[in-house]
Amino acid sequence: MSDRLPPRAERRRRTEERILGAARALFAELGFERTTIRAVARAAEVDPALVMQYFGSKQELFRLAARVAPPPAAGLDADELVGHLLGTLDTKIGALSQGSLAMMRSMLTHPEAAAAAREVLGRQIDSLAASIPGDDARLRAALMTVVMLGVTVGHQLLELEELRTAPQEEIARLLRPSLRALTGQEVS
Amino acid sequence: MSDRLPPRAERRRRTEERILGAARALFAELGFERTTIRAVARAAEVDPALVMQYFGSKQELFRLAARVAPPPAAGLDADELVGHLLGTLDTKIGALSQGSLAMMRSMLTHPEAAAAAREVLGRQIDSLAASIPGDDARLRAALMTVVMLGVTVGHQLLELEELRTAPQEEIARLLRPSLRALTGQEVS
DNA sequence: CCTTTCGCTCAACGTTCGTTGACTCAACGA
DNA sequence: TCGTTGAGTCAACGAACGTTGAGCGAAAGG
Numbered sequence: 001m002s003d004r005l006p007p008r009a010e011r012r013r014r015t016e017e018r019i020l021g022a023a024r025a026l027f028a029e030l031g032f033e034r035t036t037i038r039a040v041a042r043a044a045e046v047d048p049a050l051v052m053q054y055f056g057s058k059q060e061l062f063r064l065a066a067r068v069a070p071p072p073a074a075g076l077d078a079d080e081l082v083g084h085l086l087g088t089l090d091t092k093i094g095a096l097s098q099g100s101l102a103m104m105r106s107m108l109t110h111p112e113a114a115a116a117a118r119e120v121l122g123r124q125i126d127s128l129a130a131s132i133p134g135d136d137a138r139l140r141a142a143l144m145t146v147v148m149l150g151v152t153v154g155h156q157l158l159e160l161e162e163l164r165t166a167p168q169e170e171i172a173r174l175l176r177p178s179l180r181a182l183t184g185q186e187v188s
Numbered sequence: 189m190s191d192r193l194p195p196r197a198e199r200r201r202r203t204e205e206r207i208l209g210a211a212r213a214l215f216a217e218l219g220f221e222r223t224t225i226r227a228v229a230r231a232a233e234v235d236p237a238l239v240m241q242y243f244g245s246k247q248e249l250f251r252l253a254a255r256v257a258p259p260p261a262a263g264l265d266a267d268e269l270v271g272h273l274l275g276t277l278d279t280k281i282g283a284l285s286q287g288s289l290a291m292m293r294s295m296l297t298h299p300e301a302a303a304a305a306r307e308v309l310g311r312q313i314d315s316l317a318a319s320i321p322g323d324d325a326r327l328r329a330a331l332m333t334v335v336m337l338g339v340t341v342g343h344q345l346l347e348l349e350e351l352r353t354a355p356q357e358e359i360a361r362l363l364r365p366s367l368r369a370l371t372g373q374e375v376s
Numbered sequence: 377c378c379t380t381t382c383g384c385t386c387a388a389c390g391t392t393c394g395t396t397g398a399c400t401c402a403a404c405g406a
Numbered sequence: 407t408c409g410t411t412g413a414g415t416c417a418a419c420g421a422a423c424g425t426t427g428a429g430c431g432a433a434a435g436g
Contacts, residue, residue, distance in 0.1 A: 238413080
């Protein structure tokens with residue numbers, strides 16, 4: 001909260017971060033096409049030309065705003081696997097999860113966002129498949145991944161009432177047997 | 189294949205249908221924003237102004253192109269329920285499923301498509317919940333619905349390799365226990 | 377103190393889009 | 407046969423967008 005003017009570099013860094021924050025929020029809410037450079041600039045209280053000067057193009061701004069958290073390494077058993085997947089449900093609304101939302105919001109309509117989504121999901125499939133036995137491990141892993149994708153889309157992006165009003169633990173509880181079934185393990 | 193000129197009304201009907209078909213295909217592939225009236229007109233071999241004259245606005249054209257099949261009535265037991273859900277996986281690429289794809293493609297970025305998606309999914313949840321016992325029936329039904337949504341999005345829209353190359357029956361076979369678990373039934 | 381750097385703004389360009397109104401011409405009805 | 411209808415085209419408008427280049431004014435540096 002100090003009002004003393006920061007040095008030049010500091011001021012620049014803050015402005016850049018303000019723009020990036022506004023971009024993340026708008027991309028996450030509206031998607032790539034409906035988000036305009038002008039709206040980002042307005043939200044960041046800055047001239048549109050500055051956004052271009054700092055980030056080069058709308059495409060590049062999106063690329064930076066829609067960066068997504070890399071999935072943690074593999075090597076889990078079925079239980080840890082399911083637990084970890086369900087844990088991704090309640091990630092708090094931080095800059096990173098905001099970036100994920102931005103990517104997911106546009107993944108069906110923006111080619112580059114689609115490619116990024118395929119890469120991220122592909123990595124998650126690889127990671128999960130490594131912990132699943134059998135020759136259909138990759139297909140099972142893919143299904144687990146899209147199941148979580150569906151839940152996230154329905155919850156965070158479509159905001160379906162039934163999912164919004166339900167507590168996270170309840171969703172996790174109901175989902176656990178389904179995910180467990182996809183690992184190929186019998187019910188304990 | 190008869191080359192004799194159809195009467196006026198017939199000719200008009202055919203042109204309208206050609207435009208609507210082009211619109212369905214483009215909306216399904218590109219989404220609302222990236223699909224232009226001009227591109228639809230070009231695909232239908234028609235002047236852009238004619239599209240407007242027949243359908244009034246891009247919005248209205250989308251509304252007609254993205255019409256979706258109403259879900260069949262309820263009153264099933266858990267087995268029929270799961271079977272029916274899995275049956276929706278292999279719906280052939282007809283005009284109706286093309287319309288569903290158009291709606292789904294835009295549901296994350298186009299407000300009206302999102303509203304339509306919420307309504308369709310809501311109806312499916314209602315329908316499923318009627319066949320599920322317990323007070324968490326609606327939540328279970330919602331989860332079954334978004335699970336299928338995730339599979340469809342991953343398969344038809346993101347075109348994930350693992351799902352594209354797998355035969356439908358294999359996907360259905362692996363998914364069945366997961367959906368069954370969501371009905372609240374024990375494993376038979 | 378003077379020059380250079382640089383964060384930032386202003387005004388504009390060129391493109392693309394949805395949409396409109398005037399027009400053409402063949403089919404129709406009396 | 408002649409006036410009317412209606413399918414379809416043509417040219418254009420106004421708005422919004424991404425993007426650019428020139429310029430301003432305060433901080434930095436010697």
